[in-house]
Amino acid sequence: MTEHEPVRPEPSPGRADGEWGRSDRSGAPPEDWEAPRERWLSTGVRPAFGPRSVMLEVSARLLTPAILTFSVFLLVSGHDRPGGGFAGGLVASMAYVLRYIAGGRHELRAGMPMLPNSLLALGLLLACGTAAAPLLLGHPVLEVHSYTAHLPVFGKVKFASYLLFESGVFLIVVGLVLSVVAALGARMEAEEEEARDGAGAGAGGNPG
Amino acid sequence: MNDVPMLLPAILALHAAAAVLLPPLAGRLGARIFLLAGLPPAAAAVWALAHAPAILGGAPMQATVAWAPALGIAFAFRVDALALAMTLLVSGVGAVIFGYCAAYFHAEERGLGRLAAVMVLFAGSMLGLVTTDNLFALYVFWELTSVTSFLLVGHDDRKEHARRAATQALVTTAGTGLLMLIGFIMLGWAAGDYSISALVADPPDGGPWLTAALVLILVGAFAKSAQVPMHFWLPGAMIAPTPVSAYLHAAAMVKGGVYLVARLAPGFADAGVWQVLVLGIGLATMIVGGWRALRQDDLKLLLAYGTVSQLGFLTLLGGAGTQVAGTAMIGALLAHGLFKSGLFLTVGIIDHQTGTRSISRLTGLGRRMPVLAVAACFSAASMAGLPPLIGFTAKEAALEAFLPSAAPGLPAPVSAAELGGLVAASVLTFAYSARFLWGAFGDRPTVSERSFDAPSAAFIAAPVALAALSLALGAVPAAADALAQGYAHALPTGEKPYHLALWHGVTPPLLLTAAVVAAGVLLFAKRRTVGRIQNAMPRWPDAEYGYHLFIHGIYSVALSVTRRTQSGSLPVYLGIILAVLLVLPGARLAAGLITGEIAVPGTDEGLRIWDSPLELLVTAVIVVTAVATVREHRRFPALILLSVLGFGIAGLFVLHGAPDLALTLVLVETLTTIILVFVLRRLPSTFSVRPDGWGKRLTVLLCAAAGTFIALALWLMTAARTADPVSAEYADLAEKAGGTNLVNVILADFRALDTLGEIVVLATAAVAVASLVLLNRRDRIVDEPAAENENENEGEGPDGAVRPAGPEPAGTGALALRRRAADAEAPGTEPSEHDPVREGEAGAADADEASNTGTGTGTGTGADDEGSDDDRA
Secondary structure (H helix, E strand, O other), X not given: OOOOOOOOOOOOHHHHHHHHHHHHHOOOOOOOOOXXXXXXXXXXXXXXXXXXXXXHHHHHHHHHHHHHHHHHHHHHHOOOOOOOHHHXXXXXXXXXXXXXXXXXXXXXXXXXXXXXXXXXXXXXXHHHHHHHHHHHOOOOOOOOOEEEEEEOOOEEEEEEHXXXXXXXXXXXXXXXXXXXXXXXXXXXXXXXXXXXXXXXXXXXXXXX | OOOOOOOHHHHHHXXXXXXXXXXXXXXXXXXXXXXXXXXXXXXXXXXXXXXXXXXXXXXXEEEEEEEEHHHOEEEEEEEOHHHHHHHHHHHHHHHHHHHHHHHHOOOOOOOHHHHHHHHHHHHHHHHHHHHEOEHHHHHHHHHHHHXXXXXXXXXXXXXXXXHHHHHHHHHHHHHHHHHHHHHHHHHHHHHOOOEHHHHHHOOOOOOHHHHHHHHHHHHHHHHHOOOOOOOOHHHHHHHOOHHHHHHHXXXXXXXXXXXXXXXXXXXXXXXXXXXXXXXXXXXXXXHHHHHHHOOOOEHHHHHHHHHHHHHHHHHHHHHHOOHHHHHHHHHHHHHHHHHHHHHHHHHHHHXXXXXXXXXXXXXXXXXXXXXXXXXXXHHHXXXXXXOOOHHHHXXXXXXXXXXXXXXXXXXXXXXXXXXXXXXXHHHHHHHHHHHHHHHHHOOOOOOOXXXXXXXXXXXXXXXXXXXXXXXXXXXXXXXXXXHHHHHXXXXXXXXXXXXXXXXXXXXXXHHHHHHHHHHHHHHHHOHHXXXXXXXXXXXXXXXXXXXXXXXXXXXXXHHXXXXXXXXXXXXXXXXXXXXXXXXXXXXXXXXXXXXXXXOOOOOOOOOOOOOOOXXXXXXXXXXXXXXXXXXXXXXHHHHHHHHHHHHHHHHHHHHXXXXXXXHHHHHHHHHHHHHHHHHHOOOOOEOOOOOOOHHHHHHHHHHHHHHHHHHHXXXXXXXXXXXXXXXHHHHHHHHHHOOOOHHHHHHHHHOHHHHHHHHHHHHHHHHHHHHHHHHHHHHHHHHHHHHHHHHHHOOOOHHHOOOOOOOOOOOHHHHHHHHHHHHOOOOOOOXXXXXXXXXXXXHHHHHHHHHHHHHHHHHOOHHHHHHHHHHHO
């Protein structure tokens, strides 16, 4: 689930010309040494709503890692403090929704670790697997096993099987939100685009 | 109990393992994969033969593998004489057929690995079915054979015809199988035991309960064994590859019902309803099958109707419940398994070499394939009941069983009727056996001879071997007789013991056989006259037509129910839900308040204005936004107001010290708002303005009443607690479970099963949303070809058959009705692969379906539906 894009050497020339060429007219820096090496978002930006907003792009770029980290924090701290898999999953999906609003459907697709259906499948597998695993050992369904370890830096750390279960919930919530966003946001956007471009030309990528 | 662990469960596991391991090998081995697939059945047959002496000596083999001991369900196996006979058929004949498959199929046949795997799975299920001693295990194996049979009949899944025949067989056998399961449960409940051997040894007392159970079980058995009026699926299933037909529809699956009847007969044959059903239906099936076999042009269909007839014969014998009938049943069971699969394999060779199996296009095969012709002669003679073959000994025994002097339990008119029916069916059987030989191998000068290659020796080995077995068992009836006696001694004794033998002296059955042969020869010689009579007779009520009417009825009811309940209007749905809420619990609450049954808490019982003055502020925000939301006519501001309302409620949670709830609510509120904004793009910017009038007043009234009810009910319910709350100890328990956040420990530990259910619902909702969108796309694409196909098909029926006129109702049932005219008599007459008309029609069917669903979602406001999904999530 890496969110950080690897540093790009240079945008490929043909595409970059087009992109920057367009922004040239709006007063962006000339294509020279001082030109930025990266864009704020990873794909060509066409936001979901309205005109392009640099504020939104910048905040999406800066906030996404923080939001995702926070969601994982909610997930793991849920047993002792407010949070948990459901809340964590919702927070994580916020990151993607923000990214979608800032950068449109291609940006959404570029940021997804995997397709929403795979997330759902993985989450169900994890949750059901955790639920069923104690059966193999002759214990009741969903029995919780925990183990506390003393790690050098972190001190006392508790590993419990409910964390796996919660991770399943987390993934399913993310998958649900992503598929709803893909269906109601990105898909509709693509259809509108098709309608705009006419039947033949608008063969845009299918984000969902 | 046998101390030695029985090998049988291991052999069954071997079948399953082979089914898993084989498919990947198909590419490398080609058709030789069937030789490997035949190993498990061969092992089972060898195992059965090796233990035959001990089993026939009176010591059934037993083994039990625990499954669900608490429910009395176990994979219990018990191999006695009847099971041994069936095992030899299922696995022995099965192994031979697997060998034949290796020569029959080409390496490039589609789905060869799957075919081999499913066949071996079927062999295993069938073996389990005939050896198990537990009703539930029997049911499981029973339905496994139905499912594998579905896959085998529909092997050529690109043909619409094959798919339909497979579905028909599945619906008939698995559907009635469910009835049978109910019967099993009733029977086992009445007896307090689900072990078949215990049930038969000590049958529960009679009464309507037992009668109902027996009727249900017999319905399942009759459908499986293609008894009238559920016989129609068997000829339809002849679309399957011929070796599959030889296995499923001659040796194995269709015998399942007969086996069950014979298995239960020792315990239940004296029940009144049993006698009526078994004797009546068996007799009718025997005659109908024989009569219809006489008019078939397709050799395979001829055999199929012959099988129907023989299955009626077997059911009759198996259910009669006398020793002689039991002896005859085992004889006939073995005989039929051997000769019918031999004949099917013969047809397969003819079809494979010449490309047709239509009598009117075959000639001179007797000269070109003499060995096969001789083998087929022996098999057919066994079918016709001629000495010295095993079919003869079985038929003699059957006639003996229903001689008025030898059938003690039956009233004289009944046994006379049964005897008459047996003789008539034997005459028909003789005639269609002769017709088969004449049709397959005879010379017809009017038909031009086809050129073909002679079949290889390995190819014809299987039918020759089966014919030789028929002959050997006929010549040495003692082998079959041992099995027969092993089964028959469980039944009530007759006057004198009866053995399968070629010569009993000049007895009434022998004289009857002579009469049968004479009449049969006459019937065959006068076949043109018989054909004219058959054509002149009015068409009987067609069982298959009844099936289609039934299916069509289900479709129509389903469609009309859907049409009435799914109007597609969100306000109507909401209105119905709220009205039901008010009518049922609401009326109860009102009644309780009026009668004083529900106490209204007084002001001293914890009722207070606020806990913290801040609540007043938050409540004011909530009330104001709620009123503003209702009064707002623009969608977007209404949405924003609604979410402010939600955040206000989250604020209440915070003030009450529930950070978890508040956190989740804030997150959900944010997400749904954003997602609804996506949807709003597609909707008009304002709500449609409804005229002031009764409709609007009613809505206001309904909503106000529902809101009042909810508030009132919540207040009264929280005050109505009488027992200690279950959550009182949760805090301590959570500490023990290793978490201090109670809410989360409840979600992930105490009530984790609920959470599991909820996330499954979430995943389902996600898939549903995605598929709604997909559906939207699909009908846009499919619409145009649909219209074209409809026009193309308007005038011409398949094979130029006349179609019933009238408008075509939507749905597959209607399609089936329309097709019936062409298919009724000759399903699968043509081995030809490609039929453009049928393909076109298949396309039309799909299109029909698509346009149906299209209108369904089209009239509903799709976005609204999806939006409601989000709300719930």
